[in-house]
Amino acid sequence: MPDGTARDEQKTERFNMFFSPSEMKAIDDWAWQNRVRSKSEAVRRLVQIGLGFDAEAQKLVDATISAINDYETSSRKVVETMGEHSEGDPPWLPAFVEAVASMGQTTAEDLGKILQIIGRVEVARAIMKAEGTVDDALIVQQMTELQEIVEPFEKLISDYESRKPKDGDVS
Template sequence: MTDDKEKDEQKTERFNMFMSPSEMKAIEDWAWENRIRSKSEAVRRLCQIGLVCEVPTVTAGEAIHDLLEKVRLHHNANVMLQNKVRKTDDIELYAELEAIAQSSQELHEQMEVLQVLMVSTYNQLAEVTSDDPLDDGLDAARDWKEKAAQHIKKIARKHSRRKK
């Protein structure tokens, strides 16, 4: 079916389902945050999100890990170059290299946060779509979300110590 037909397709199929009060509240909260007026539309959209979010074989987290390694190598090469320039007493060039080193360090830390978020999202999807009971998958997904939040706080603390 083409995208145009899907958009114009009438919503004629109906089914009833039971859910817990906390699940209903989560849907209502999500609908409110996303400015969706009805629970039915919110459930339809959440179903579509679930249907299009397949767990990829190669994760974006792995790609970010590779990129992080390249940024780290770039940073280390820059620091080595700074040390060589320091010996030549070229203060302007040293200052420029120091600014580049600081910028690459900040980029590395931001990418580290992005990697944590990507890996956490991947693992949350994997847990919820596994063959295990849904409640177990949801619990495991929540654990991944909490681990990511803790790891990001740890990165932020490390970053703030470096700035001092």
């Protein structure tokens, strides 16, 4: 619910608008799935959801960027450490290194998927907001920068894959 709106606030303001048939179907489908009895209540709830999301969207983008940057820093350290093996290493170390690399690759792929979803949502959000504003342009630019952050992850994984011992190789 938007700031300053009380849950028990009387609904006295009237607002008429037109929807396309596909928009009306989407509202009806949403209302049915969420057990909302009236179209008015469904639209009211969807507006509240949209306003709430819009208020928090930048925090989501910022948190995602921070998580990706932290992961990139940690991944670099892990990849550098994995390349430092010696004769006295315990026999379980190669399997452990492989597991860490696999976990890192899975995490990078998951972060990439999250980034794509956020990118699609942010582009839609920017388009639906007042078109042509500086804020909209900045949001699209931030999403482009996020996509560029994923590329180093792929390079880190590729670098590790090229350095890890092949089956049958003895280091």
